[in-house]
Amino acid sequence: MMRKNKLINETRSLNELEWLMERVFQKRGFDFREYRRNTLIRRIGRRLKARSSKTYKEYADVLDKDPGEYDKLFNDLTINVTSFFRDQSAFTALEQVVIPALVKKEAKNIRIWSMGCSTGEEPYSIAILLMEFLKQNIKKMDITILATDIDPRALKNAMKGIFSNKAVADIRPSWVEKYFIPAGNNFSVRPELKELITFQTHDMVSDPFYHDFDLVVCRNVLIYFMLPLQIRVLKCIHKELKQGGFLLLGKAEQPAAELNGLFSCVDRNARLYRNIPLQNTGIEWNRKRE
Ligand SMILES: C[S@@+](CC[C@H](N)C(=O)[O-])C[C@H]1O[C@@H](n2cnc3c(N)ncnc32)[C@H](O)[C@@H]1O
Incomplete structure (x- = not known):
C-alpha cells in the first residue's frame, strides 16, 4: 500500500x-x-x-x-561547468587527427562551431591548438570559430575573455604566456586569439542551425536532453557538417543507435566522429518534434 x-x-x-x-x-x-x-x-x-x-x-x-x-x-x-582543454583525449584527437586533416586539405578556410560553449574555455582551447598548428606549419588560413550558447550571461563572460589563475592552470605555461596577458590576479585573452571567435546566443532546441562546418564540437550538453531531442539535434548537426566533417561529443555522449549510419566513429575514447553523406544513410531528416 x-x-x-x-x-x-x-x-x-x-x-x-x-x-x-x-x-x-x-x-x-x-x-x-x-x-x-x-x-x-x-x-x-x-x-x-x-x-x-x-x-x-x-x-x-x-x-x-x-x-x-x-x-x-x-x-x-543551464549548467555552465567547463574548463580549458577539458578531457585530454578529446583535445589530443583534435590536435593529432582533426586539425592536421583540416589544414592539409586544399580549402583556404576552416569553419568550426562550438555549440553550448558556456564561458568560452572550449572555443579558446580550440583556437590555441589551431594557431599553434598553423604557426608550426607556416600556413595561413581563414579561420571561423562560431561559439554559441543559450545563456547570454555565460557568453558575456566568454566575450570578456578574462580568466582566473585557477582557470588557466589547465593550460600549458608556454601557451599562457603566448596567448594571455596577465591582469592582476587574472589573465586576459590576447586580441589575436579573441579575433578568431564569434560568440553568439543560439538555442539548439529552437533556433535554425548555421551552415557548412568542417568541425562541430557539441560536448556535455546532449547529456541533459532526452533521447528524441538528442536525435533531432544530431540530425541537424549532420546536415550542417560538410561532407566528411568532424563531430566531437562529450565523454559520456555518443550518437544514438537510431542514427546508425549518419556518423562513423573515428576515435571512440575521444568521442570523435565523422559525418556520412545523407544519401548513403537511408535516414530521413526531420527537424520537427517526433
Ligand atoms: C556543461 S556546459 C558545457 C560547456 C562546454 N561545451 C564543455 O564541454 O566544457 C553546458 C552548456 O550548454 C548550454 N546549453 C544548455 N542547453 C542549451 C541549448 N538548448 N542550446 C544551447 N546551449 C545550451 C548551457 O548554457 C551550458 O553553458
Missing part, C-alpha cells in the same frame, strides 16, 4: 513538473520541456528549496509573483 502511494505521488509530481515546464515555456519561451527529468528534478528542486515551495504548483505561484525568479531558474537549468 505504501509503495503504491509512493508511486502515485511520484507520478503526480512528474505530471506537475511537465505542467510547470510547459508553463515556463508558454510564459517566457524557455524550452526545457525535453530536458532529462532527473536533471530537472534536481535543479528545480534547488529553486523550490530556496523559495520554500513544497510543490511545483506552489513554485509556479512564486514565478508569477516574482518574475525575477525566472532568471534564477534559467541559471540553475
Whole structure:
C-alpha cells in the first residue's frame, strides 16, 4: 500500500513538473520541456528549496509573483561547468587527427562551431591548438570559430575573455604566456586569439542551425536532453557538417543507435566522429518534434 502511494505521488509530481515546464515555456519561451527529468528534478528542486515551495504548483505561484525568479531558474537549468582543454583525449584527437586533416586539405578556410560553449574555455582551447598548428606549419588560413550558447550571461563572460589563475592552470605555461596577458590576479585573452571567435546566443532546441562546418564540437550538453531531442539535434548537426566533417561529443555522449549510419566513429575514447553523406544513410531528416 505504501509503495503504491509512493508511486502515485511520484507520478503526480512528474505530471506537475511537465505542467510547470510547459508553463515556463508558454510564459517566457524557455524550452526545457525535453530536458532529462532527473536533471530537472534536481535543479528545480534547488529553486523550490530556496523559495520554500513544497510543490511545483506552489513554485509556479512564486514565478508569477516574482518574475525575477525566472532568471534564477534559467541559471540553475543551464549548467555552465567547463574548463580549458577539458578531457585530454578529446583535445589530443583534435590536435593529432582533426586539425592536421583540416589544414592539409586544399580549402583556404576552416569553419568550426562550438555549440553550448558556456564561458568560452572550449572555443579558446580550440583556437590555441589551431594557431599553434598553423604557426608550426607556416600556413595561413581563414579561420571561423562560431561559439554559441543559450545563456547570454555565460557568453558575456566568454566575450570578456578574462580568466582566473585557477582557470588557466589547465593550460600549458608556454601557451599562457603566448596567448594571455596577465591582469592582476587574472589573465586576459590576447586580441589575436579573441579575433578568431564569434560568440553568439543560439538555442539548439529552437533556433535554425548555421551552415557548412568542417568541425562541430557539441560536448556535455546532449547529456541533459532526452533521447528524441538528442536525435533531432544530431540530425541537424549532420546536415550542417560538410561532407566528411568532424563531430566531437562529450565523454559520456555518443550518437544514438537510431542514427546508425549518419556518423562513423573515428576515435571512440575521444568521442570523435565523422559525418556520412545523407544519401548513403537511408535516414530521413526531420527537424520537427517526433
Ligand atoms: C556543461 S556546459 C558545457 C560547456 C562546454 N561545451 C564543455 O564541454 O566544457 C553546458 C552548456 O550548454 C548550454 N546549453 C544548455 N542547453 C542549451 C541549448 N538548448 N542550446 C544551447 N546551449 C545550451 C548551457 O548554457 C551550458 O553553458
